[in-house]
Amino acid sequence: MEGQFQDGKEEVIQAWYMDDSEEDQRLPHHREPKEFIPLDKLSELGILSWRLNADDWENDEKLKKIREARGYSYMDICDVCPEKLPNYEAKIKNFFEEHLRTDEEIRYCLEGSGYFDVRDENDQWIRVAVKKGGMIVLPAGMYHRFTLDTDNYIKAMRLFVGEPVWTPYNRPHDHLPARKEYVEKIINRGGNQAVEAR
Numbered sequence: 001m002e003g004q005f006q007d008g009k010e011e012v013i014q015a016w017y018m019d020d021s022e023e024d025q026r027l028p029h030h031r032e033p034k035e036f037i038p039l040d041k042l043s044e045l046g047i048l049s050w051r052l053n054a055d056d057w058e059n060d061e062k063l064k065k066i067r068e069a070r071g072y073s074y075m076d077i078c079d080v081c082p083e084k085l086p087n088y089e090a091k092i093k094n095f096f097e098e099h100l101r102t103d104e105e106i107r108y109c110l111e112g113s114g115y116f117d118v119r120d121e122n123d124q125w126i127r128v129a130v131k132k133g134g135m136i137v138l139p140a141g142m143y144h145r146f147t148l149d150t151d152n153y154i155k156a157m158r159l160f161v162g163e164p165v166w167t168p169y170n171r172p173h174d175h176l177p178a179r180k181e182y183v184e185k186i187i188n189r190g191g192n193q194a195v196e197a198r
């Protein structure tokens with residue numbers, strides 16, 4: 001299934017298993033044949049996603065409700081492209097180092113596009129392509145990385161509960177409580193279910 005949304009509107013979030021090639025990180029890196037992943041699978045990994053109206057985000061009731069329900073009091077907007085992001089090369093390199101955070105990573109694509117790569121329960125890379133209107137929440141403790149695609153531009157809203165903490169912990173940081181909690185809740189849960197099902 002290529003599409004995530006079956007109502008005729010444009011797909012703003014798509015996910016697929018990545019190949020192992022060392023080619024340019026900005027390329028899609030599909031497997032051959034392509035292996036798309038439904039949003040349900042992402043939610044099993046603890047990832048939340050929405051499609052919102054990025055053309056009118058200032059007046060968007062849906063965004064307002066999400067922010068209220070989840071306590072996302074902090075918000076800023078960052079442009080990731082060579083012209084607008086100070087220290088662009090260094091930041092792009094850091095974004096693509098596999099890391100985790102001790103809080104959720106909440107990103108809403110207002111313009112452009114980008115790839116958030118995450119690991120499945122077997123440590124396989126999944127590429128989550130986010131376009132204008134796509135909002136995702138990566139849970140605390142989940143290893144991930146970010147890259148622009150070949151269009152080289154994203155304008156993203158960053159949300160946070162309270163004062164933002166941007167510290168990335170590059171892999172391995174398995175001893176952190178946030179990582180332990182993620183593994184216990186998401187990774188081991190899958191394993192236990194598989195054992196019980198036998």
Ligand SMILES: CSCCC(=O)C(=O)O
Binds near residue numbers: 146
């Ligand atoms: C589109 S936001 C850029 C990526 C990022 O914020 C991060 O990896 O922390």
